[in-house]
Amino acid sequence: MDLFPLFLTLKVSIIATFISAPIGIAIAYILARRDFSGKNFLDALILLPLVLPPTVTGYYLIVLFGKNGVIGKYIYSLTGWSVMFTWQAAVLASVIVAIPFMIKTARAAIESVDIELEKVAYTLGKSEWKTLLQVTLPLAKKGILAGIVLSFARATGEFGATLMCAGNIPGKTNTMPIAIYDAVSAGELGTANLLVLILTFVSIFILYLTNRLIQGRW
Amino acid sequence: MGIEVDIEKTYLQAKKPEFSLKASFSLDSELAVLFGHSGAGKTLTFHAIAGLVKPDKGIIRVNGRTYFDSERGINLSSQERRIGYVFQNYALFPHLTVEKNIAFGIKKSEDLKEILSLFEINGLEKRYPNQLSGGQQQRVALARALIIRPEILLLDEPFSALDHVMRTRLRRDLKKIQNKYGIPVLMITHNPVEAYMADTLIVYGYGGIEQIGSPKEIFNRPKSKKVARLVGINNIFTGTVCNILEDDVVIQSLEKIIAPKISGLEIGEEVIWCIRPDHVMVLREDRPLGKTVAENLFSGKIIEVIPKGATHLLFIDGNFNLEIEMPAHAFERLSLEVGKTIKVSLKKSAIHIIKEC
Numbered sequence A: 001m002d003l004f005p006l007f008l009t010l011k012v013s014i015i016a017t018f019i020s021a022p023i024g025i026a027i028a029y030i031l032a033r034r035d036f037s038g039k040n041f042l043d044a045l046i047l048l049p050l051v052l053p054p055t056v057t058g059y060y061l062i063v064l065f066g067k068n069g070v071i072g073k074y075i076y077s078l079t080g081w082s083v084m085f086t087w088q089a090a091v092l093a094s095v096i097v098a099i100p101f102m103i104k105t106a107r108a109a110i111e112s113v114d115i116e117l118e119k120v121a122y123t124l125g126k127s128e129w130k131t132l133l134q135v136t137l138p139l140a141k142k143g144i145l146a147g148i149v150l151s152f153a154r155a156t157g158e159f160g161a162t163l164m165c166a167g168n169i170p171g172k173t174n175t176m177p178i179a180i181y182d183a184v185s186a187g188e189l190g191t192a193n194l195l196v197l198i199l200t201f202v203s204i205f206i207l208y209l210t211n212r213l214i215q216g217r218w
Numbered sequence B: 001m002g003i004e005v006d007i008e009k010t011y012l013q014a015k016k017p018e019f020s021l022k023a024s025f026s027l028d029s030e031l032a033v034l035f036g037h038s039g040a041g042k043t044l045t046f047h048a049i050a051g052l053v054k055p056d057k058g059i060i061r062v063n064g065r066t067y068f069d070s071e072r073g074i075n076l077s078s079q080e081r082r083i084g085y086v087f088q089n090y091a092l093f094p095h096l097t098v099e100k101n102i103a104f105g106i107k108k109s110e111d112l113k114e115i116l117s118l119f120e121i122n123g124l125e126k127r128y129p130n131q132l133s134g135g136q137q138q139r140v141a142l143a144r145a146l147i148i149r150p151e152i153l154l155l156d157e158p159f160s161a162l163d164h165v166m167r168t169r170l171r172r173d174l175k176k177i178q179n180k181y182g183i184p185v186l187m188i189t190h191n192p193v194e195a196y197m198a199d200t201l202i203v204y205g206y207g208g209i210e211q212i213g214s215p216k217e218i219f220n221r222p223k224s225k226k227v228a229r230l231v232g233i234n235n236i237f238t239g240t241v242c243n244i245l246e247d248d249v250v251i252q253s254l255e256k257i258i259a260p261k262i263s264g265l266e267i268g269e270e271v272i273w274c275i276r277p278d279h280v281m282v283l284r285e286d287r288p289l290g291k292t293v294a295e296n297l298f299s300g301k302i303i304e305v306i307p308k309g310a311t312h313l314l315f316i317d318g319n320f321n322l323e324i325e326m327p328a329h330a331f332e333r334l335s336l337e338v339g340k341t342i343k344v345s346l347k348k349s350a351i352h353i354i355k356e357c
Helices: A004-033 A039-051 A054-065 A072-079 A087-111 A115-123 A128-139 A141-156 A160-166 A176-185 A189-215 B042-050 B098-105 B109-118 B134-146 B164-181 B215-220 B225-230 B328-333
Strands: B002-013 B016-028 B031-035 B057-062 B065-069 B083-086 B152-156 B185-189 B200-205 B208-213 B235-244 B248-252 B256-260 B270-275 B297-307 B311-318 B322-327 B341-345 B352-354
Touching: A004 A039, A004 A087, A004 A128, A004 A141, A004 A176, A004 A189, A039 A054, A039 A087, A054 A072, A054 A087, A054 A160, A087 A141, A087 A160, A115 A128, A115 B083, A128 A141, A141 A189, A160 A176, A176 A189, B002 B042, B016 B042, B016 B200, B016 B208, B031 B042, B042 B057, B042 B083, B042 B152, B042 B185, B083 B134, B098 B109, B098 B134, B109 B134, B134 B164, B164 B185, B200 B215, B200 B225, B208 B215, B208 B225, B225 B235, B256 B352, B311 B328, B311 B341, B322 B328
Parallel strands: B031 B185, B031 B200, B083 B152, B152 B185
Antiparallel strands: B002 B016, B002 B057, B057 B065, B200 B208, B235 B248, B235 B270, B248 B256, B270 B352, B297 B311, B297 B341, B311 B322
């Protein structure tokens, strides 16, 4: 039994979560606390991967990052390397589909922090950055943790966009969901059952762990 | 030491002015009270002083330091201003203990012990805000604001959430603060009783200041009908000046009224006159009248009585419909009740003439 898909999925999801959490929190804070023109547009753009079919998101990623893509062609001409059909492409796809979950939950959590607490911190001499670290984020901790878990869960289950831009290369880009799809289409129900069970248990364990974390005292 | 404020701020709603504030005052190191209905712009003034809102134009100076000057392009950040700001709901950090709340704005916690005992919160250091009573929360908020050695202390409705005992205690604490720190203390309230604590009272109408003065002056000699109503004077009448004597003036209202003369009155001029409800004297029928109360005598029937604890509010229907506030014991002694007709004196010296119309 080849456990490579499990480890790949964990690696991709963890890296994707580490990337999407700080970026997501930063964007969530800006959306929650700042007013600027184009805010609604940015908001819609960020949430787009939630409503688009993952294959469409994946197609956009190809258009952007492919060898001849809008951004990808510069990367290719500079480095001779393209992200397409590497495990990094799976990370990229996971970040894009998972980050809306991070932003949505973190934004709601930050908005629920009484803004007067931030104001009082300013009058006590704390900069906006220190206030964010010492007041806003600690008070929004539960929501942010929930966002991290949701985006991690979304990343582990990512299928469509990953298949589109990372492909299904055994031993290279075949993540759990793709391996399960493979096993089922090849009629290897034993393998499929095992992979499904593993993925389910890992998910339950993570959800249980976060529930424990969230219920603890802040 | 002192504060000087002269600011303007307009809020637009769909490009039309929705609310605009114009406020200008200057104070020494004293207790000043911003008094007025909610929505008048008192908290907005505080936010401007604290640097949380940028005025459209004007200046804010505290102890000679310019916080804001639109012409010279100065606008210090909240962090640079050194303001002790106690918010209405205290805004304690719910995730930090009392100790950490108070030490939030300082680098070394050396003053902590002293301030804990000044506000009598020793022993509560390790508690969280939700484990404190309202009065304790407020003292923690005060300690947190004062430990940074602010140049000015701003208190937004500090009395609103306190019971009677805690109110008395806060009055004492405010005296302590003034003695110890000697900084200007500005306080917002809409309660006339608390407004009376002020050295200087700043009366806010909607979007601006109506009158500035000592509480005594404002409560007895309001400049306008609006201020008179704000400070609880509901006995407001109009009349025409019909005679000007050496010291007095006679006003033809529903009846003739004699009042102290003020400058600039002309015969035939329309004026407003008013008297505080607690300045209306209810006369005892069995006693001869003293000289000072033998002015402006009227009678009326009591139509309603509202007990207010130490005092009673009486509404009488007669030559003038008057509101009277009298001590409860006097009310009992005269065995007054609804339906009874009483004699009252509107003491000349208690009558205040407002020239606006």
